[in-house]
Amino acid sequence: MTACQTPATLGKKDPERATQVRTQLAAEYIKAGDLDSAKRALDQALEINSRDSAANMMMGILLQQEGSKVSLSKADAYFKRAISADPKNAQARNNYGTYLYKVERYNDAIEQLNIAGTTLGYDQRYQALENAGRIYLKLGNVTEAEKSFKQALQANRESLISMLELAEIFYLKQQTADATQLYEQFVRGVGQKSQGARALWIGIRLARANSDKMGMQVLVNQLRALFPESPEYQRYLQLQYSTEAVWK
Known part of the structure; x- marks a missing residue:
């Protein structure tokens, strides 16, 4: 007993x-x-x-x-109490930042995520930096978003989210070579057939910018087959005859 x-x-x-x-x-x-x-x-x-x-x-x-x-x-x-008890608890700050994002307290979220993201030795700091980058994009601060995604890639060279986000940022800035390199690195990481609608749309625009008609058509076909109702495919249909240098 x-x-x-x-x-x-x-x-x-x-x-x-x-x-x-x-x-x-x-x-x-x-x-x-x-x-x-x-x-x-x-x-x-x-x-x-x-x-x-x-x-x-x-x-x-x-x-x-x-x-x-x-x-x-x-x-x-509870998140505040966790941080008060251990201000060096980067995981608590990361989770608190995620919570603050959910309740739309964006500036407070960025503060917590940046603390977690700059805590050396914290194994998920790249994720905190990714999340901070996404919030900066939501707020329209592309400069700080680019900085955050670059820091995330420095912390983790296999950060797929950062690769894709930076690829689009560079594309919109017409830094096509850098954007293409990051997009191709992203595709190697996830696999050609495992791309989501957004990734395919970025790839389509980059192929167009690189005058790669065949590569562009392959991606268009993939987007049409897998995500015919997606906003990305609808956007392609709107722009397919546009002569603008940069499709947005």
């Missing part, structure tokens, strides 16, 4: 370990979509140590994933 350990008894025995175990368990529940079990595990973790940075961060993630207005409003306090 074995005795059942409650959160309180395990917490007294090794509170740090007990909090960690429950937080990790909650993460697995969240991945599996079992938000109720995740909430119970995190309640136990925070009962043991209400100031634990990882547990507070995970509660913020849980509430964000649940997605209701009430949960989203509560998530903010």
